[in-house]
Amino acid sequence: MPRKSTMNPALKSWLNKEVYPLLSHDKVFGQLPNFTKAVYSETRYSDCPRCRRNKSFYMIDGRPTGTCDRCHVVIGWWSFLKFDHSEKETIAVIATLAGVPPIDLEAVQWTSL
Numbered sequence: 001m002p003r004k005s006t007m008n009p010a011l012k013s014w015l016n017k018e019v020y021p022l023l024s025h026d027k028v029f030g031q032l033p034n035f036t037k038a039v040y041s042e043t044r045y046s047d048c049p050r051c052r053r054n055k056s057f058y059m060i061d062g063r064p065t066g067t068c069d070r071c072h073v074v075i076g077w078w079s080f081l082k083f084d085h086s087e088k089e090t091i092a093v094i095a096t097l098a099g100v101p102p103i104d105l106e107a108v109q110w111t112s113l
Contacts, residue, residue, distance in 0.1 A: 007078075010108040015078060015094070022098040025059040028077045029066055032057065049075060049083070 025044045029035060032046035034055050044066075048057040051071040059066040065076045082090045095102035 008105060014103040018100050019094055019098045020064050027097045029059055
């Protein structure tokens, strides 16, 4: 059974509608060790950020996630960036990568009441 999302609905909507369409694996995962594009497909590979296995983490265009063949972790762009940042910092980082203004969750929450 899929887990229910605990993400703020306004944040989730902003990511899906305004941010993710402007991002790519190159922008988000591009700094991972051994990041490279496959020769005959649009798939990218890198070392896994979790288990560190060489070129086991693959990213398919059109999906905002990467998956490890070895440890089977699935990491999305948001989760990956949130490893080293607070939620507010992650919003700023992902907005900068996408070239959009960051969402102000406090303003959205007040106006939706």
